[in-house]
Amino acid sequence: MKNAPWITAGPARPGWLSGLSRALPIVLGYLPIGVAFGILAQKAGISPANTLLMSVLVYAGSSQLIAVGLLEAGVSGLSVILTTLVVNLRHLLMSAALSPYLRKWRKVELAAFAFELTDETFAVHSTRFAYAGANKAETFATNAVLQTVWVLATWLGIVIGQLIVHTQPLALDYALPAMFIALLVLQIKDRTQVGVAIFAGLLAVVLLRAGIERWNVILATVVGATLGLWVTQWTNKSSS
């Protein structure tokens, strides 16, 4: 399957420069989401300082948007924290999936890398590492640029939030789903994985409708990935 040059191109340039260029497509996906977060936090009554702090310390788009909604609805801080834990627990799986590529990294480098592990950096790194291994300079350049952009986009959202009243016509709320579609297309490597995607996606919907609201993503991921493994092992056995 053909992939975009920004994923497959070799390290002809210095690592950090290559890392910058790899960050660019996500920058364009981050901007609307970060801006949307800034606007919504502003409207919910969260101070600009706290809004920026959340983007610096938490740095997990969907959970930040969920937290804003909960805080606005007057939910207790502890409930917000527990919800965040469950919503972001999927990073456990992402971190595990990247760990085989990071064998030679020092602990302090792993600690810094893990802090900036998001859905988007994961999608780019997992695709990139599979092609070219984990280049430290490149990886950290990508991560640093992206978190900087995330914080700047948040700030921009705070400013915009003070100016305009209605944000729905801008379709900012579609940036995240559209980005997941694009990342999914880049990730799928064979027909088994098309099946894994459809199965895990539909299972997440079924679980959600069954009332399992916070755990549906994690459960669907574990079951979907396991099913894909069985299919691969079964096809390998029957063909050998």
Place this chain on the structure above:
Amino acid sequence: MDQQVVFVTILGMALVTYVPRLIPVWFLSSRNLPAPMLAWLRNVPVAVLAAMLFPSILVHEGHVNLGFSNLFFWAAIPTLLVAWKTRGLFAPVAVGMLAVAGARALLAG
């Protein structure tokens, strides 16, 4: 809103978000994982992205809805086509947002 409560909540959110990001790379990266485990982990990206995506485009106002009132579902079609053709991120995100914004403008107009 009490900004001190928000501040403490943010610190708690940061902690519970960082620990799950850290633990697997911290403990697994120095180990040899068995082949089936590696094969399983290779399926995780696809599964987790789909599990996050499908509910957001299939469920509308609390119900599975494939009708025209669910703009997110119909906007997914041009988004998917552009993603498939360009294999990038910016073009599909721009097309998807334009599709939703355009449809909202038409419906409101």
